[in-house]
Amino acid sequence: MDWVGKVLTSEFFWGVIVGLLLSVIGSYFLAKFSNSQQRETQKEIVKNFCADTVSNLRQIVDDMADMKRKANVIHSDYLILLDVESNVFGRNREHLIHLPTPLRDRVRRFVNDCALRRAEIGNHLGQFNSKWNLADELLAQGNGPHSQRIREEANLPLANANKALDVLVTRVQESATLANDIRAVK
Numbered sequence: 001m002d003w004v005g006k007v008l009t010s011e012f013f014w015g016v017i018v019g020l021l022l023s024v025i026g027s028y029f030l031a032k033f034s035n036s037q038q039r040e041t042q043k044e045i046v047k048n049f050c051a052d053t054v055s056n057l058r059q060i061v062d063d064m065a066d067m068k069r070k071a072n073v074i075h076s077d078y079l080i081l082l083d084v085e086s087n088v089f090g091r092n093r094e095h096l097i098h099l100p101t102p103l104r105d106r107v108r109r110f111v112n113d114c115a116l117r118r119a120e121i122g123n124h125l126g127q128f129n130s131k132w133n134l135a136d137e138l139l140a141q142g143n144g145p146h147s148q149r150i151r152e153e154a155n156l157p158l159a160n161a162n163k164a165l166d167v168l169v170t171r172v173q174e175s176a177t178l179a180n181d182i183r184a185v186k
Contacts, residue, residue, distance in 0.1 A: 039098075043185075046098040050107050051182040053089050057114050058172040058179075060085065065169045074125060074161055082118040086111060103181060110175050117168035124161035128154050 007013050064078035089111050096104045131154035138147035 042095070043098040046095045047182055047185055049092060049095070050099065051179045053085060054107065054110060054175055054179045054182065056085050057082065057111070058175060061114070061168055061172040065165065068162070068165060074121065074165060076122075076125070079118055079122050079125075082114060086115040086118070099182070099185060103185060106178060107182065110171075110178060113171050114168065117164055117171065120164040121161050121168070124157045124164060127157035128161065131157065 060078055060081045064074065067078070068074055093108070096107065099107065131150055135147045135150040135154065138144075138150060
């Protein structure tokens with residue numbers, strides 16, 4: 001038992017204990033600091049992702065509206081781009097937890113509204129294309145009067161697609177402050 005007393009009173013033993021204690025305390029604070037830095041980095045990435053998504057949706061809709069003004073046509077390429085942005089957002093939606101709840105809801109509502117308007121435009125354009133193709137078939141079969149009536153009916157879905165695009169344009173213009181609000185989150 002004499003050796004136990006010598007070990008407990010030796011400088012080497014207490015140096016190891018103090019070193020171990022300092023190592024544990026240092027590891028704790030290093031883990032806490034790393035975790036804090038990781039959360040800040042994740043929050044910054046989510047902020048940039050959401051702000052980019054809102055900006056990209058707005059740019060796509062602005063380009064689509066500009067093309068409609070110039071050529072009086074709604075190109076399906078823009079609808080595909082809207083789908084891509086919505087899908088990327090949807091696959092990463094769980095990361096929104098890093099944003100404050102009211103802002104998270106605004107972002108989610110904005111992207112959902114854009115996706116719904118995109119679906120509405122696509123649906124109306126599909127109806128228009130279907131009627132127009134039917135009219136072409138009837139004309140090819142020599143049924144001109146019926147073909148003309150179908151073409152006139154096709155104007156309603158086309159007008160509805162244009163109205164849905166106008167609603168989408170209005171919605172994205174209202175989002176001008178949303179990207180700035182996202183970037184301003186601390």
